Amino acid sequence: MLGEIVEPYVDAGAVRRLVEEERATLLLRYVDQWHAGVRELTDGLAERFGRQVEAFYFLTPPGARGRPVHRDDADVLAVQIHGTKRWRVYGGPPDGNWQPERVDGDPGDVLLETELREGEVLYVPRGFAHAAVATGGTASAHLSLTVREAGTAQLYALVRALLLTGDGIAPRPNGDAALLSAASGLLAHFRDTLAELTPLELVELARHAMRTERSPAGRPLGELIGAGATDSV
Numbered sequence: 246m247l248g249e250i251v252e253p254y255v256d257a258g259a260v261r262r263l264v265e266e267e268r269a270t271l272l273l274r275y276v277d278q279w280h281a282g283v284r285e286l287t288d289g290l291a292e293r294f295g296r297q298v299e300a301f302y303f304l305t306p307p308g309a310r311g312r313p314v315h316r317d318d319a320d321v322l323a324v325q326i327h328g329t330k331r332w333r334v335y336g337g338p339p340d341g342n343w344q345p346e347r348v349d350g351d352p353g354d355v356l357l358e359t360e361l362r363e364g365e366v367l368y369v370p371r372g373f374a375h376a377a378v379a380t381g382g383t384a385s386a387h388l389s390l391t392v393r394e395a396g397t398a399q400l401y402a403l404v405r406a407l408l409l410t411g412d413g414i415a416p417r418p419n420g421d422a423a424l425l426s427a428a429s430g431l432l433a434h435f436r437d438t439l440a441e442l443t444p445l446e447l448v449e450l451a452r453h454a455m456r457t458e459r460s461p462a463g464r465p466l467g468e469l470i471g472a473g474a475t476d477s478v
Contacts, residue, residue, distance in 0.1 A: 264304065264384070270311045273302040276388070283388070290322075290390065297393040297455040304386050305330070305379040314352050314376040318345035319391035321369040323377075325361040328385035332367055333358050335374035348374045361387070395451035403451045407442070408435055 263269040277287040277300040287298040299319075305311045307328070316338065323332070335352040352374040360380060361367050369375050371394060379385035414434075418427045 264306055268306045268309045271304040276300040276302050291456055294392055295452060299391045301389040304384055306384050307379050307382055310376060310378045314348045314374050316345050316372050316374050319393045320371045322390040323367040324388040325363050325365050326386040326388060327363060328383045329360050329362050329380045330377045330385040330387060331360045331380050332377040334369055337373045343372060395455060399451040399455060400447060403454055407438055
């Protein structure tokens with residue numbers, strides 16, 4: 246719970262040893278869920294971009310690489326908080342059939358190589374392979390702000406939720422005639438619902454659902470479209 250101190254939870258001494266002696270990177274996930282200042286930042290960006298925004302904190306020992314070359318399923322804003330970090334950004338995926346994962350093969354040509362200093366921000370587009378190494382004599386600390394875009398899975402989920410908003414159909418029809426009537430009613434409801442929906446509205450609704458993390462099931466389509474339209478960029 247936000248603001249609540251839970252003890253014991255992590256062995257602080259063991260974490261320090263891993264970072265200092267074994268040169269491990271410390272990753273704190275979803276900082277926006279438990280740090281009020283970071284939450285205010287991500288909420289403001291989400292409002293501005295009309296997207297879901299989350300925050301991850303990385304502490305990397307000097308000379309160490311935080312993660313291997315990989316692709317993220319989100320646009321990334323890397324905010325350097327302490328120390329310096331040298332970033333390499335490679336090309337994006339050739340098509341839409343890619344996975345957010347480690348790149349074991351050749352990531353391609355380096356598009357950008359730069360050293361990020363305290364107070365500077367680097368933008369890495371979604372799907373572009375990248376990796377970073379802490380430079381200088383001190384550890385590097387940066388905040389990764391992930392700006393998440395809707396994908397096919399979110400579109401499927403939104404359509405499914407919208408189609409489940411119908412009422413007035415018996416949940417357990419008895420007999421062939423009643424079952425056929427229920428099937429007819431469902432198909433009519435599906436056609437009417439989808440006839441109202443445009444591709445742009447579907448995308449905006451999916452983005453809105455990701456931002457608010459509230460299920461659209463049970464809400465009128467007009468209300469959903471109205472809510473989603475206010476968050477368009």
